[in-house]
Amino acid sequence: MTANHQIRLKSRPTGWVTPDNFEHVKADMPSPGPGQMLVKTLYLSVDPYMRGRMNDAKSYADPWKLGEACVGGIVVRVEESNGGKFPAGTYLTGMGAWANYQVTDGTGFNPVDPKLAPLSFYLGILGMPGMTAWVGLKGIADMKEGDNVYVSAASGAVGQVVGQIAKNMGCHVAGSAGDDAKVAYLKDELGFDAAFNYKTEKNLFAAVKAANPKGIDVYFENVGGPMLEAVINMMNFNGRIALCGMIADYNLTVDEMPAGPRNLVLLVGRSIKMQGFIVVNYPDLCREWIGVGAKWLQEGKLKYRESVVEGLENAPTAFIDMLKGKNFGKQIVKVADE
Amino acid sequence: MTANHQIRLKSRPTGWVTPDNFEHVKADMPSPGPGQMLVKTLYLSVDPYMRGRMNDAKSYADPWKLGEACVGGIVVRVEESNGGKFPAGTYLTGMGAWANYQVTDGTGFNPVDPKLAPLSFYLGILGMPGMTAWVGLKGIADMKEGDNVYVSAASGAVGQVVGQIAKNMGCHVAGSAGDDAKVAYLKDELGFDAAFNYKTEKNLFAAVKAANPKGIDVYFENVGGPMLEAVINMMNFNGRIALCGMIADYNLTVDEMPAGPRNLVLLVGRSIKMQGFIVVNYPDLCREWIGVGAKWLQEGKLKYRESVVEGLENAPTAFIDMLKGKNFGKQIVKVADE
Structure with a gap:
């Protein structure tokens, strides 16, 4: 043995x-x-x-x-x-x-x-990352056909599923990632409507705006840090932010952490919801995703x-x-x- | 004439x-x-x-x-x-x-x-400020009996109603205000369980913690600025933050604005919801409040x-x-x- x-x-x-x-x-x-x-x-x-x-x-x-x-x-x-x-x-x-x-x-x-x-x-895709994408979009952000959806860390385990779910459900989808090959993958393989490399963009606000010309109804937050401030600026009235993770902050002590977004006041006037979640607390949606995800995989509607x-x-x-x-x-x- | x-x-x-x-x-x-x-x-x-x-x-x-x-x-x-x-x-x-x-x-x-x-x-109390308190607590924060509720600007037009609604509904209620006379009013007249003067407290984190010994389930946010960071630290799992206003930020340009809370990452792990709202978008709750508020006023259950x-x-x-x-x-x- x-x-x-x-x-x-x-x-x-x-x-x-x-x-x-x-x-x-x-x-x-x-x-x-x-x-x-x-x-x-x-x-x-x-x-x-x-x-x-x-x-x-x-x-x-x-x-x-x-x-x-x-x-x-x-x-x-x-x-x-x-x-x-x-x-x-x-x-x-x-x-x-x-x-x-x-x-x-x-x-x-x-x-x-x-x-x-x-x-x-x-x-x-059929495990926790896929379920996280489904729970965040359906259970937290209440995503609907026609929404303008933006996801950070878009080529990651969760992000790539987020974008494809949103596309399959008739949304405009934009994403960001940290190198050009990932950005090309998002646009050429996964069918994102827009994508950019956040590391090479000089002006994050302008880049987020260009990728989301009609503003953002749903933001799937994976990164934390300065991205969130740029996104809040572009959020539409009644926008929803699903807080899945803030990987940029995980390895920092509180004193090292970057300042939070200075524009949280916009959440008031635009009636924006921002909500953290833990996927295991949504068992019904998790089960639902295994059915939906497996079907879409077999139909060729999901790449992974x-x-x-x-x-x-x-x-x-x-x-x-x-x-x-x-x-x-x-x-x-x-x-x-x- | x-x-x-x-x-x-x-x-x-x-x-x-x-x-x-x-x-x-x-x-x-x-x-x-x-x-x-x-x-x-x-x-x-x-x-x-x-x-x-x-x-x-x-x-x-x-x-x-x-x-x-x-x-x-x-x-x-x-x-x-x-x-x-x-x-x-x-x-x-x-x-x-x-x-x-x-x-x-x-x-x-x-x-x-x-x-x-x-x-x-x-x-x-029977107009927009009172309705704002009711909509924030019932429509946004889903406040329930036994919740630990904290409100900033607690002696203001909205805050004083927030605290009394929460007390009338069986919650632990803490608040902060900007001078000692207001703090005394909250504790002695309105029946708050705890209150403090945020201007004279050297350590905002310690003050928020002392006023909310069991953590915070519902935060009614009226002020913005550094208070929010201290509050997020004390939020309980599944906590809800109703964003009513951020008066501290209203008179600042974006460059003057204080850094946002550095601890937003806690919203993920604690499954916290933070949501802005505009009272006029909740007409049913507004009407409900006029009935509830008038009744409580007549019964002596609301001071104003x-x-x-x-x-x-x-x-x-x-x-x-x-x-x-x-x-x-x-x-x-x-x-x-x-």
């Missing part, structure tokens, strides 16, 4: 995450007790929200524990069932350890169908780009690169062959 | 409003055409939102026009009806000119009952403080003093005896 390894949290970062915050250690091969299953990790997901779990602070997801394996979304195959919920050979997705093997009683794991979509998609790194040992680097925006599409770590 | 005068907008302010932005001029006595009424102004209201109408900028209320009379909430008596909607002697409230006399066909005016409440109350200045010619000064926080309670200008 193959050896088992884990990626554990070695120290909590101050500021930017470094590889030293993790350690890659050999672990015992676990053995399933009664009612448990031994599962083998095939894919694991690295996501922006995990930055928060590295801190020892109250948040919506529990902090990772020092000296223990990091935890996140994974796709596994049941190797051995000791009277567990699912037979050997079943593919599952759920939250689990960054490890080659682990045991579980199946709580929080759901079976997935490899015929419906590639298994890694259940960590992305992944960035895959191979090897459990490379999960920390994949995570850090993703935080720095080096990924192009949803960042996945492939841990073992299917 | 008495002479007619108007207060007109003479120039648009850059920064703080000054009396020179207005002029007090003698005007012709208007004569009601067929279907019109001649009405005499008894009270007029000066409100923070009017600062926006002094600018030549798109907003929810049309800009006041240069050289024309300022417009706002007024209480009038019908002096003469030329086949108009209401007979002479009827008391009405609606939007009208800062003038002793004007003609109207009655559009936007509604009759008010001087037996139910003093006439000036229809510009305050006004600051009354006499004379049409003093409206500009009353308006400017209100913007600077010199008023104690709802600022009213008494134009003529009832």
